[in-house]
Amino acid sequence: MHFSIKFLLSFVIPIFTIGCTVPGSHLPTDAKNVVEPENKQSNSTRDHINLHRLTAQSVGSLSNKKLFNSQPNxxxxxxxxxYEYKIGPGDILNVTVWDHPELTIPAGSYRSASEAGNWVHADGTIFYPYIGTVHVSGMTVREIRRDMSKKLTRVLESPQIDVNVAAFRSxxxxxxxxxxxxxxxxxxxxxxxxxxxxxxxxxxxxxxxxxxxxxxxxxxxxxxxxxxxxxxxxxxxxxxxxxxxxxxxPRNDNQKVFVMGEVNDPKLLKMDRSGMSLTEALSNVGGINQLSADATGVFVIRSARGNSDHLADIFQLDINDASALIIGTEFNLKPYDIVYVTAAPIVRWNRVIAQLLPTITGFNELTEGVLRIRNWP
Known part of the structure; x- marks a missing residue:
């Protein structure tokens, strides 16, 4: 009778107490205002996450790897x-009228070509002798030359004009x-x-x-x-x-991925200019833990950004056969991807037992003490 009670308590009480003795921090949701999501069409996270299996046939379409080839433009x-440059306010023009040096301002030894040139004013015009105000903004030097030649024919016979830009500032x-x-x-x-x-x-x-x-x-x-x-x-x-x-x-500060789970050295990895493949990420953390990892459960969790109708995409790679790692080399990771390697079922079971054993042992000792006191003469 006493043995049956002890045996029952050893297994029933831990089951009832397991919910309130979970290791680590806990944030109770009772006595708090819970805001329900507006879209109540589906309460299951399963409906908002897509799972894709990486195979030799599917990796090409699932990878975000862009193939760039050498091609002309x-x-x-x-x-x-x-292409022709169009004059704008702030530019400086040099206007030369051949055989009429009185109309050409020489640069001289103390003045550069830009200092001796014609400044294009804010209204897009310049001033030139015998012509007056000339609108030049938005025009090419060929158009300006043709326009000024036409206007100078009123005072000069067959003027030969050369127009060039002394300073590009607009x-x-x-x-x-x-x-x-x-x-x-x-x-x-x-x-x-x-x-x-x-x-x-x-x-x-x-x-x-x-x-x-x-x-x-x-x-x-x-x-x-x-x-x-x-x-x-x-x-x-x-x-x-x-x-x-x-x-x-931009800087590559956000070019990082997270590798977690049953790997030898979980850490944050920074992607370089050439990007990073799934196999490369696993290699950078020392590979999967051969004693605890489930080789069928190598996952890449990727948030669905933008106006997507789902929360995330999950990509699964089975590396039970190590040759499947070649598939991982063809799958390029994106910034903020999460690479997660799950634990083998036996490992998860052993961890549950490891959590229960101290409690069971404690109750065994407690029940043995109670029986000793009760049987004490």
Whole structure:
């Protein structure tokens, strides 16, 4: 009888007390105002998470790995071939009328060409003798030359005019972010491309995220990959810069992934410029724990950003056969991905038993003490 009671208490009482003796911190939700989600169509998290299995057939479509190939950019070539600089306020023009030195202001030994030139005023005009006010803003030097020649024919016979820009000051592009020398770069009569601007700025910084460079033009933002442009020769990533363009090279501070679970050295990993694959992440933490990990349960948990109808995507890789790690090399991780390796079922069971054994042992000792006191003569 006493043995049956002791045996029953040893197993029943721990079961009832296990809910209030869980190790670690606890935050009770009772006596708190619980705010229910507005969308009550489904209360199950299962309905909001998609599970994808990584196989040799599916990894190509599931990976976010972008394939960049060397290719020309004919539209950019046509833009550069047809490019002509248009004058703006602040520019300085040099106007030369051949055989009429009285109309040409020489630069001299103490004045540069820009100091001796004709300043384009804020209203887009310059003043020239015999003509007066000439509107030049928004025009090319060829258009200005043709217009001034036509007007000078009123006082000169067959005037020969040469017009060039002595100083380019009206139009600028801005290079910001993780580069050697950020700042503004003048738009001149020589076409300025994105690659030219990066090179003039001294190149990329050590912590530059060269895969997500942004070009902002007239409020519209476009993401370009300098990795594809410089490393893969994809000229479709290059652009001809215009006045007011902002090129921003971000830092790679957010290029990190989290590796947790049954691995030898769980930690946060920082992705480099070449990115990081799933197999590379596992290698950086010493691989999975061969004594406790479930080789079928290597998961990548990825938050579904934007206007998605689900919370997250989970990608599962089974590496029971170690050759499946080659599949992991084709799966590129994204920033803030969580790589989680689950524990084997026997390990989880042993951990439950390890939690229960001290309690069972304590109750055994308690019941034995009670029986000894009760049987004490």
């Amino acid at each position: 004919t539209s950019l070539d046509n833009e550069i071939a047809a 139009q600028k592009a801005y290079i910001t972010g993780e580069i050697a020398k950020p700042g503004q770069q003048a738009i001149t009569n020589i076409p300025l491309t994105l690659l030219d601007a990066i090179n003039r700025a001294g190149g990329l910084g050590v912590n530059a995220d060269w895969r997500n460079v942004t070009l902002t033009r007239n409020g519209h933002e476009e993401t370009l990959s300098l990795y594809a442009l410089m490393q893969r020769g994809d000229l479709m990533q290059n652009r001809l810069l215009q006045a007011g363009d902002i090129v921003h090279v």
